[in-house]
Amino acid sequence: MIRTQISLEAQEYKLLKREAAAQGISIAEFVRQAIREKLPRAGERPWMCYAGDIESGNPQASQHIDDVIYDAWD
Amino acid sequence: MPGTEAYVDTSAFIALRDRSDSYHALFEKLFGNPPPLVTSALVIAEGHTWFLRRYNTERAFQFLDLIRRLGTMLTIQPFDPAELHSAARFARKFGDQRLTLADAHGLAIMAERRIQACWSTDRHLSLTGVPLVIGTA
Helix, strand or coil: CCCCCCCCCHHHHHHHHHHHHHHCCCHHHHHHHHHHHHCCCCCCCHHHHHCCCECCCCCCHHHCHHHHHCCCCC | CCCCCEEECHHHHHHHHECCCCCHHHHHHHHHCCCCEEEEHHHHHHHHHHHHHHCCHHHHHHHHHHHHHHHHHEEEECCCHHHHHHHHHHHHHCHHHCCCHHHHHHHHHHHHHCCCCEECCCHHHHCCCCCEHHHHC
C-alpha cells in the first residue's frame, strides 16, 4: 500500500468519521471503498461510469434540448 | 475512416446519462461498444450548457469529464472559419427548419466525412438522409 495525505473540510471529516463508524470500518477503509467505487474497473469503458447517473423522470429529456439551451421557442 | 464512423449529437449524450430517457437503453448499449465517434465542438458547448442550465455546474463538469474519458474514441471537429462556412451553407439550405448552428455543423461534418450513422434523437440531424440510430435500432 501507498501512504498518502489528503485535506478535508471540517464538515466532510465529521460526516466521514460518523459514516465510517456507523459501518464499523476505519476512515481509511471507507475512503478506499469510495475511491474504488469512483475509479473505472479494469476492462470497463471509463466513460460508462456516467451511463444512467441521472434520473430526471422525463422519458423525452433528450428530445427537447433546445428548450433548455436556447429557451423555449416555438 | 469514412463509412465506419458515427456522428454523436448532444441528445445522445443526454440519453446516455438519463436513465429515464426512452432511448437510454439504446445509447447505453451503443456507447458500451462504440465505433470511432465524431462530434462538433459546438455539441460539446451545447452539452455543457444543457447540463449547466438543466441541473448545475457539477453535472456540467461531469459532462466534460465524460468527454475526456472518451479520449481517442471521440474526434471533436473544431469550429473554425472554414467550418463556419460549411455549417452556414447547411443552415441556409434548410432555412425553413430553423436549424441551430450546432445541428448545421453536424450535417456538414457528416457530409464531409461521408458518415452514415447518426447518434441523435433530433430529427433535424436526418435532413440530409443519414439515418438516425433511433430509427434503425
